[in-house]
Amino acid sequence: MSGPVRPVIGRDNAYFFEGTAKQELRIQSCNACGTLRHPPGPACLSCEAYDRGHVVAQGEGTVYSFTVVHAPKLPGKELPLVVALLDLPEGVRMVAEVTGVPPEGEDALRIGERLVVDWNVIDEELTLPIWRRCPEPVEGRP
Incomplete structure (x- = not known):
């Protein structure tokens, strides 16, 4: 094997790696309540909504x-x-x-x-x- 171990990319984290390809550091956000979370997951831990988005970190x-x-x-x-x-x-x-x-x-x-x-x-x-x-x-x- 050459190169680093490749991450498994799925629905919960694809936005993160789409961001790194654009040299953006993205953090998952809840579109329902605005809570940020990392690492990403399928549901908001604050309001249990499944409406995910992201913000670009500094x-x-x-x-x-x-x-x-x-x-x-x-x-x-x-x-x-x-x-x-x-x-x-x-x-x-x-x-x-x-x-x-x-x-x-x-x-x-x-x-x-x-x-x-x-x-x-x-x-x-x-x-x-x-x-x-x-x-x-x-x-x-x-």
Whole structure:
């Protein structure tokens, strides 16, 4: 097998991967009550409606927790792999692969650190979100 393990795409999550193909980070929303939810599912946990939609997230998150995966070997991935649980400003948490950070040491990822989404284009059919540290602010700009 070459490349990463491919996600199973179905009715509940197709909108998410249609979004990643357009480099949009989408979060499932309930069209009946407006509740956001991730990971997606068939019915709203707040009002039990089956009327699903989505919103496009800002593409930023704050590290709530993280781990460094050393084993087992994962197809298409180089170990160690940094995986974070992010709080998104939209009010949901998302599991995220983090790139560009060492697994340990002074420059390792920290809880509370801000990350931004980027895109890992696997092939014509699959693009996955991958997260990076926020770029340093430019002097004179926020």
